[in-house]
Amino acid sequence: MSVPDVGYLATLLALALVIYGLLALALGLRWSLPDLLASGRNAALGTAALLTVAALALLYAFLSRDFSVRYVAENASRDMPLLVTATAFWGGQAGSLLFWAWMLALFTALFVLTDLPRAPRLGLPALLVLLLIQTFFLGLLGFVSSPFERLPQPVSDGRGLNPLLWDEGMRVHPPLLLTGYMSFSLPFALTMGALLRGRLGADWLRLVRKWMLIAWAVQSAGLLAGAWWAYHVLGWGGYWGWDPVENAALLPWLTATAFLHSIMVQERRGMLRVWNVGLAIATFGLAIFGTFVVRSGVLSSVHSFAQSLIGPYFFAFLGVSLIAALALLVYRLPVLTSQGTFDAVLARESAFLLNNLLFTASAAVTFWGTIFPLLSEIVRGVKITVGPPFYQQVNGPLFLGIVLLMGVGPLLAWRRTALPTLWRLVRGPLLAAVLAGGFLWAVGMRTGLALLALMVCVFTAATILWEYHQAVRVRRRAGQPWLRALALVFAQNRRRYGGYLVHLGVVLLAVGVVVSSFFQAETALTLQRGETFQIGPYRLTYQGLEPRIEPGVAIVAARLTVEGDLLGPVVLTPERRVHRHWEQQPVTTVAYRTLLPRLDDLYILLVNWQEGGQATFRVFLNPLVTLLWVGGLLLLLGTLVALWPERAGPVRQPMAVPREVVPSEV
Amino acid sequence: MRESTVADLVQPAGGLAVRHLKFVGGGLAIVLAIAYLALTSLQNTMVYYLTVSELQARGPSAQPVRVAGTVVPGSIVRSADGLAVTFTIADAGGRLPVAYRGVIPDIFGENIEVVVEGRYRADGLFEAHTLLAKCPSRYEALETGR
Numbered sequence: 001m002s003v004p005d006v007g008y009l010a011t012l013l014a015l016a017l018v019i020y021g022l023l024a025l026a027l028g029l030r031w032s033l034p035d036l037l038a039s040g041r042n043a044a045l046g047t048a049a050l051l052t053v054a055a056l057a058l059l060y061a062f063l064s065r066d067f068s069v070r071y072v073a074e075n076a077s078r079d080m081p082l083l084v085t086a087t088a089f090w091g092g093q094a095g096s097l098l099f100w101a102w103m104l105a106l107f108t109a110l111f112v113l114t115d116l117p118r119a120p121r122l123g124l125p126a127l128l129v130l131l132l133i134q135t136f137f138l139g140l141l142g143f144v145s146s147p148f149e150r151l152p153q154p155v156s157d158g159r160g161l162n163p164l165l166w167d168e169g170m171r172v173h174p175p176l177l178l179t180g181y182m183s184f185s186l187p188f189a190l191t192m193g194a195l196l197r198g199r200l201g202a203d204w205l206r207l208v209r210k211w212m213l214i215a216w217a218v219q220s221a222g223l224l225a226g227a228w229w230a231y232h233v234l235g236w237g238g239y240w241g242w243d244p245v246e247n248a249a250l251l252p253w254l255t256a257t258a259f260l261h262s263i264m265v266q267e268r269r270g271m272l273r274v275w276n277v278g279l280a281i282a283t284f285g286l287a288i289f290g291t292f293v294v295r296s297g298v299l300s301s302v303h304s305f306a307q308s309l310i311g312p313y314f315f316a317f318l319g320v321s322l323i324a325a326l327a328l329l330v331y332r333l334p335v336l337t338s339q340g341t342f343d344a345v346l347a348r349e350s351a352f353l354l355n356n357l358l359f360t361a362s363a364a365v366t367f368w369g370t371i372f373p374l375l376s377e378i379v380r381g382v383k384i385t386v387g388p389p390f391y392q393q394v395n396g397p398l399f400l401g402i403v404l405l406m407g408v409g410p411l412l413a414w415r416r417t418a419l420p421t422l423w424r425l426v427r428g429p430l431l432a433a434v435l436a437g438g439f440l441w442a443v444g445m446r447t448g449l450a451l452l453a454l455m456v457c458v459f460t461a462a463t464i465l466w467e468y469h470q471a472v473r474v475r476r477r478a479g480q481p482w483l484r485a486l487a488l489v490f491a492q493n494r495r496r497y498g499g500y501l502v503h504l505g506v507v508l509l510a511v512g513v514v515v516s517s518f519f520q521a522e523t524a525l526t527l528q529r530g531e532t533f534q535i536g537p538y539r540l541t542y543q544g545l546e547p548r549i550e551p552g553v554a555i556v557a558a559r560l561t562v563e564g565d566l567l568g569p570v571v572l573t574p575e576r577r578v579h580r581h582w583e584q585q586p587v588t589t590v591a592y593r594t595l596l597p598r599l600d601d602l603y604i605l606l607v608n609w610q611e612g613g614q615a616t617f618r619v620f621l622n623p624l625v626t627l628l629w630v631g632g633l634l635l636l637l638g639t640l641v642a643l644w645p646e647r648a649g650p651v652r653q654p655m656a657v658p659r660e661v662v663p664s665e666v
Numbered sequence: 667m668r669e670s671t672v673a674d675l676v677q678p679a680g681g682l683a684v685r686h687l688k689f690v691g692g693g694l695a696i697v698l699a700i701a702y703l704a705l706t707s708l709q710n711t712m713v714y715y716l717t718v719s720e721l722q723a724r725g726p727s728a729q730p731v732r733v734a735g736t737v738v739p740g741s742i743v744r745s746a747d748g749l750a751v752t753f754t755i756a757d758a759g760g761r762l763p764v765a766y767r768g769v770i771p772d773i774f775g776e777n778i779e780v781v782v783e784g785r786y787r788a789d790g791l792f793e794a795h796t797l798l799a800k801c802p803s804r805y806e807a808l809e810t811g812r
Contacts, residue, residue, distance in 0.1 A: 353689070354696070357696055361700045382716075383715035384712050385714075386708060386712050386713070387711060389707075393707040394700075394704050394707050398700065584776075585775070587772055608744075608747060618769060
């Protein structure tokens with residue numbers, strides 16, 4: 001039996017095992033049979049092992065360039081480097097589905113091994129839901145879209161992956177997003193498990209928060225990697241285009257962010273239970289919608305796809321899941337009553353409510369814009385699209401409100417806050433914002449909206465830094481040296497101060513987005529060899545063309561020197577590459593460099609050239625795009641801090657922190 | 667802000683209904699404001715997505731529209747500097763000459779399906795400010811020319 005056959009067999013066995021596990025768990029839960037429950041649990045582990053075999057088999061088929069397998073022949077070719085060949089795993093639909101299912105099985109196994117033993121009453125029904133989701137994906141893999149399908153006649157060489165996907169971004173972006181979409185299954189399964197059990201207990205709160213945070217972190221990383229890939233490969237000078245596929249990836253992220261905040265209200269005050277369950281369901285629905293949009297071509301997008309058969313299956317799965325989840329929610333409404341009430345408008349609860357309102361509004365508007373062409377065609381018979389301006393106009397103010405709220409919210413106490421107390425906390429940051437605005441005005445910034453947005457960012461950054469400062473000062477007073485005091489701040493309240501790191505990352509990201517969208521400069525020009533031109537504070541000199549040949553690729557590179565960077569002259573070499581088999585589609589390779597001290601990205605494309613060595617360039621000056629990547633990394637670091645398990649046993653700080661210094665816990 | 671007492675917290679003055687009114691009213695006001703913002707933005711930014719024949723039936727207009735079609739072989743004329751291109755797109759219902767200036771996507775070429783956004787001029791030329799090219803068969807591809 002050949003390796004691809006082993007892979008296919010493993011997929012089918014995994015499907016059989018999952019169905020067995022489902023039955024074992026269902027019967028075991030119904031009649032409380034511990035042996036059956038243990039067996040169902042082992043079935044989940046076995047599925048993970050079988051799918052690992054299947055994934056390795058597909059990887060082997062790629063690396064051995066087994067062109068008798070249709071999926072390999074369609075996505076790989078002999079002249080692709082080995083590493084690129086491995087990334088062709090998720091270059092098409094069937095492989096992406098296998099990757100999704102494999103990751104779900106691994107996450108499920110992780111859940112079974114770590115959390116299930118400690119919370120079996122919640123974990124077992126949750127596992128049942130996870131296996132249901134797996135059944136759907138394994139069914140698709142087994143009978144509708146298998147990556148192990150053979151060609152009637154093996155071909156000598158495959159078609160290969162589109163050269164634009166040869167980039168290293170392809171190694172991280174698709175698997176991260178696929179894993180992100182997948183991982184929203186866990187909070188959903190936990191929520192459904194809790195509803196099946198009839199109780200949203202403390203174990204649910206703890207686990208759902210943890211898994212939602214993990215999913216959120218993976219999806220954040222996927223979105224950032226996508227933005228980075230678009231920026232450094234696609235060559236239009238931007239990182240986000242409000243394309244339907246990008247929107248689809250943002251949607252579950254938005255509702256998950258709302259969930260991570262509103263869950264704190266439930267944790268603290270026992271309120272918003274129905275709302276939180278709703279958000280967990282919506283997030284899962286949007287994640288499936290995202291997987292479905294990427295894989296079905298139901299929305300026309302420049303991320304165009306081969307039309308496929310799996311659309312209706314996904315649609316049916318989405319519909320059945322949502323109807324079942326909502327039915328269960330309605331059935332359990334009696335046990336989801338709120339335990340507290342909202343007391344005052346000026347309180348932490350209200351800030352969370354507003355946060356949720358803004359995030360869900362942003363998700364709703366983005367969703368609406370994304371499916372609008374579909375809706376208008378159904379309702380009015382005309383396809384009407386909305387482009388980036390729509391999303392910018394609506395989401396701009398919403399995101400600005402969110403950043404402002406990020407500054408004010410954490411300063412408010414639970415239940416109610418007195419206005420004078422709040423004023424005492426915000427006057428410093430307000431002053432910082434006004435000073436920053438004055439400074440920007442003085443150096444010549446006259447764009448009102450950009451000024452306002454940057455002042456809001458400074459305000460929020462100041463409140464966060466002030467919080468850190470206060471926390472460190474208390475510990476310094478107790479005699480701790482500075483660095484140890486800072487370390488203690490994180491160690492003693494990881495969730496709170498990790499969360500602030502996330503907020504700080506978002507502020508940096510926001511500054512990068514605001515400045516790079518308002519102040520991007522762009523020009524196109526044709527230069528003779530040795531000719532010089534000026535863009536912003538930088539002088540560029542075109543030195544000439546340098547053609548070269550690499551295996552399977554013919555390359556023309558243009559050499560430019562740049563003066564104006566703090567560290568001396570910089571050389572940039574934008575290229576055009578022509579890959580064998582893809583002669584009709586030369587690949588433009590962007591050359592860009594972040595220049596100091598202004599953090600401007602000088603971003604150059606080689607558009608065309610003539611025999612005499614004359615060349616045409618398109619040059620972008622993108623200010624502060626670097627802050628996006630720095631902010632993104634800080635956001636991920638903060639999430640890691642917040643997720644890091646607390647040490648076992650009660651670790652109480654050496655000295656209690658007075659309440660008036662730390663207004664409240666996050 | 668009123669000083670709160672323990673009694674207040676247990677049974678706040680104004681009653682549940684009044685306090686909820688504040689939240690519901692405030693929330694509703696914000697939702698309405700966002701809905702208003704979304705609707706006006708939609709009206710200002712929406713673009714009709716038409717086929718070539720639908721566009722020609724509507725006739726020239728100052729309003730920007732989006733048109734999809736396939737690039738007719740032999741119709742592509744690039745400017746010497748490579749920054750502009752003219753070509754003809756066609757679908758089952760007709761042909762449309764297009765002039766575009768900007769970043770030309772790498773995958774743009776003959777028989778490629780493209781989406782152009784711009785204005786249909788009175789002289790019958792479509793003046794595009796955006797050119798999107800769809801990759802013929804690969805699952806994921808590429809965008810340029812925003």
